[in-house]
Amino acid sequence: MTDTAPGTMPGTAPDTAPGPALGTAPESAAAFDPPELFAEPFPWPRTAFDPPELYAWLRERRPVTKVTTRNGQEAWLVTRYDDVRAVLGDRRISSDIRRPGYPKFGVFPPREEDRPFIWMDPPEHAVFRRLLVKNFLARRVEAYRDRLQALVDGAIDRMTAGERPADLVRALALPVPSTVLAWVLGVREEDQGFFNTATEHLMNRADFTDPHALERAMKAGMELRAYLDQLITEREAAPDPGDDILGQLVAAAREGTIGRNDVVNSGMLMIIAGHETTASMIATGTLVLLRNPGHVAELRADPGLLPGAIEELLRYLTVVHLVVLRVATEDIEIGGQLIRAGEGVIPLNFSANRDDAHYPDADRFDIHRPAKDHFAFGHGIHQCVGQSLARLELRVVWETLLRRIPTLGLAIPAEDVPVKLFSQISGVSVLPVTW
Template sequence: MTTVEPTDTLTFPAARGGCPFAPPPAYQQAMEQRPVTPVSLWDGSRAWLVTRHEDVRAVLGDSRFSSDARHSGFPFLSAGRRELAVQKPSFIRMDDPEHARLRRMLTGDFIIKRVEALRPEIQSIVDGFLDGMTAHRPPADLVQEFALPVPSLVICLLLGVPYQDHDFFQQHSRILLDNRTSAEQVRQARDELTRYLEELAERKEREPDQQIISRLVGRGDLSRSEVASMSLLLLVAGHETTANMTALGTLALLREPAQLARLREDPTLIKGAVEELLRYLSIVQSGVTRVALEPVRIGAVTVAAGEGVVCMLSTANRDEAAFPGAEQLDVGREARRHVAFGFGVHQCLGQPLARLELQIALDTLFRRLPTLRLAVPVEEIRFRDDTVVYGVEALPVAW
């Protein structure tokens, strides 16, 4: 039973302010005045919002905070999030040793050396979609013609999922990640994706290949439902996050012409620029949730056993104590200590792949299209405020 005090409780989630790239002002104010502050969630339950960089890393690196949503007091950000986290959870909603056992089965697929070997193939994919986008007269929607299909095709190739089915899994992914969807909608989308992946796993038993799903099936120690659960996580996360980062990162750079000029003048800045964009944008906008298994002190607050915690990655990445001048986008900044991928044993498994895709996509885009610009006023761009992963609905561009 949660006992978070109600005094000066914030309503979560809060509305964004004038800058579409900045966290909600209420969270920024909390970081400055009360870094661990109580929040009220959609169902009336309460949790602690953790906003500072140091505290977020401390919570995410502490095994006394559980990722298992089946624990009493775990904070859910919507009815759909609860359905997804409790029913048939993936390994990111498990604690060690079970989490570590399943994660280890995939670690080798995403080590830096193996991901770097994919560079020529990813470059070819990026070039191909950019060729297609520029084959007709502008404007074009960067989201649908470039930012979304690139990571979708890459993750399909790695998993062994037929890319011709991308409309199906992209539509279902959006349902799973939309905070406005009901538990029933989430359940239906998850079950349909799970059936699709279970049937695919069954085909891989008969016709094995060298891709991830086939290799998981071939282990012999995983049920078909376990293979589908692991594949579902990789399929959804593998394209949604990178797609939104590509489009939002493009918009951020177009809105900061001096920073874009630096990047164009010195292409060697691209790796650091991607880290800075990850920090500056922090697209996992609803934070990362945990529940305390025992009393734990965070800053000036003792979180009781059974109390939920929401680690706000976006404010942690705008913490002046960790990143001086944090409100400014600086492509030359050393930003590697950001927490855009989380922190601790549950941090994003696919981050080497996401980094490489972003480096290649953004470098190629701005190199090949030196006159790239927005095709509509920025006020007309619709942002994805109600989803787990922040981004834009569409990004009309011209060149």
């Protein structure tokens, strides 16, 4: 669950396609002609595992460079680890989408009243962080472990009892995060079937194999917003609105700390940020593991390696790839380049996470690498508020998969797995597996 833009999609290009170069390391920085690639508007397509190859060339030769986005805006790309860290920690760089120059990738600006807190600066942003952060403290998150284990076991039971091959996305990656999110938000148990189905449709909005996916996603988004509005109305009428996230937000609205629409906006943000990111990590991370049987054997022999492996998977994949967007509020120098007030800034966390200067041989997946300082969850005041819950979900899912299905493998060649090429939250559309 991240402090991220709620499910927006850049440009109008198809979002998924079979990735012919799936999982291959980018070519050397000098092995292609960058002017030809610069002719294409930003963002450029990635594979399931690797960033666009131009990122490595930029880190080496033009670490802060201006590009034109798909909707004709200009913005500065920041590609090196140290520079990205500097941008994310600088209060002169704004997250407020209302500011002129903020990069939008063709996304229609939301109504002012529908702006969630990820598009806010302090002091507004701090109000929401303070309201939410207590829900993701270690003790509170750990209390979900037993329920989460039962949820994952049940999903695997159903998958292994069914036909082979199975789609791990629909069998495990989608239902687990959406159910956990329902617990955290306070969705009624009898409504979880609707909630899980609607969040699945919302996440699959760019499934190129289904011509009706976008239409269903738009309908699901409206239904989820209406459902949240109904839940909030019920909580408002109750003497005690409850101690889950919705209840806490309703209480804050009663006190006048936030507005009622802020409650709905925050609920929608939690649905998209908390579901799509974790679901994408489960599916794509499993794909990485299945392509690295040596690492899988090590993890089975020593489960204590899994926390470190999760950090490396988060770094290596960086599924939240095109979400961290900013605009300068003052003239500022980053990496020797002057960025003027009002100019858009795109700190490329995926490029930073593949910077050889910080992570030697960064394009290699290595579960023994110390990688916890990655930017997969962001950095600074907008760092992912729900990262502790995401880590617990990933750990329980992969511990259980490795233990219960030792023969798990891909049912199709890795290069045929459909990849989200342009999505701001990357991943795979389906993952056929067998055992």
